[in-house]
Amino acid sequence: MSTLVIAEHDNSSLKAATLNAVAAAQAMGAEIDILVAGGNCSAAANEAAAVPGIGKVLVADNAAYEHQLAENVSLLIAEVGAAYDNIVAPATSNSKNTMPRVAALLDVAQISEIVAVEGADTFQRPIYAGNVIATVKSSDAKKVITVRTTAFDPVAAEGGSASIEAVDAVHDAGISSFVGEEVAVSDRPELTAASIVISGGRGMQNGENFKLLEGIADKLGAAIGASRAAVDAGFVPNDMQVGQTGKIVAPDLYIAVGISGAIQHLAGMKDSKVIVAINKDEDAPIFQVADYGLVADLFDALPELEAKL
């Protein structure tokens, strides 16, 4: 059996999510190759080649793939993936965009966001915001799978020396083009990769008050997240949203501040190792999943917490 893992990268470096996807691919017990599709992406390809246990790294380096346009990259993955039993990618916003297109081109189902591998064709995945875990069995000969990264511990990033092979196929569907990107520049770790996350909810009252979290985040080296309620209220941008329809995180420490704990939010953070909740409502559902609950007004507690760290 053979598996093609689709690398998550920004052309200049390999993203850690790739290592979680490789771990899931290993659980499937197959020979693993990695596909790096991008533009001027040799640095990312070199990092992929350093991942231990990889057969070879296929590199499709072309301007048509530089911005990961789904229309182009899906055609490439469908072509290269034709030789493999499984095509596996981390469930990042990029793969969520591209992989269903690949599955449809191959006329197979996609199995989204698996959290466990039970066998060659059987997987577990959360449904209904993670309130239920479904075990599904695929009857497709070829499987297109995305992996919930928090469910698989990453493999090592270094120690391997896989061969690198160029893929010449150029697919430019010519129906979409990249205009621009606004990526928040921050010294803080990325939300999905941070070992500590501090999130604010509706209780923060406004976007300005998120500054109260920043001082603590700086002291702890934490990323800052938010509940959907805080995003909906316009306090903070959507890319900070933790939950069913936002980011799924599982840090060592998750601090929920002014978050009531709706099931949609819990779906995005309940696999965190240690959960702290700070809320003035002692009946808030967040306390039912918190290891340490502090019933307090966040406007008193946050400055005190920052001072004591």
Next chain:
Amino acid sequence: MKVLVAVKRVVDYNVKVRAKADGSDVDLNNVKMAINPFCEIAVEEAVRLKEAGVATEVIAVSVGGKACQEQIRTALALGADRGIQVETESGVEPLVVAKLLKGVVDKEQPQLVILGKQSIDGDNNQTGQMLGALTGMPQGTFASEITVNGEKLKVTREIDGGLQTLSLSLPAIVTTDLRLNEPRYASLPNIMKAKKKQLDVLTPADLGVEVTRHLTQVKVQPPAERQAGIKVEDVAQLVDKLKNEAKVI
């Protein structure tokens, strides 16, 4: 231009769904059903395009049993002009839904198809992208802003870490993210009017699609339970616990 909007009937987002004790399926007896929140945003966007004079007709389509006509009527009450139900059993897989929607696209020839980015029951996040592949149309997924500019569609998308803007050739597919708009409430007169709007029923055979299954649900189970911990007295105790008991800071 003509806009096609897909809507799905799902369990209301406030309902906490549980697995049945025998693990055969989720328990959906007597639970409240509603239009999928992301589909509602899709309908709102289409109706706004019509109000802005960009769209000429908005068609709401749903794939499912007769009950999903209720959600089509909701879309009609929000301002869609007519509805199409593709009659199937419930629980049809995204790939098949995409094939059925392609059949509707071939028939109606819309310039824009708007769908929710994911439904909150299956959490698959697939149908729009699959429809893109099947029709050969470009896609603007997880959209937070769209602008029609002649033959082009400018889409701002929510990506990891920020926003990305793409330019797509029409016809195109858009899937909605949370911040695209805030859906209106249907007014009572519009709910009454919606009852009289045209709603056609098609079968998969009408669209030349065979309903197949690629996945079998073996079982469902509740997720691992998390035990509630303790309440701390004050910030000092919290910091002490995190340092000395949990050892995470």
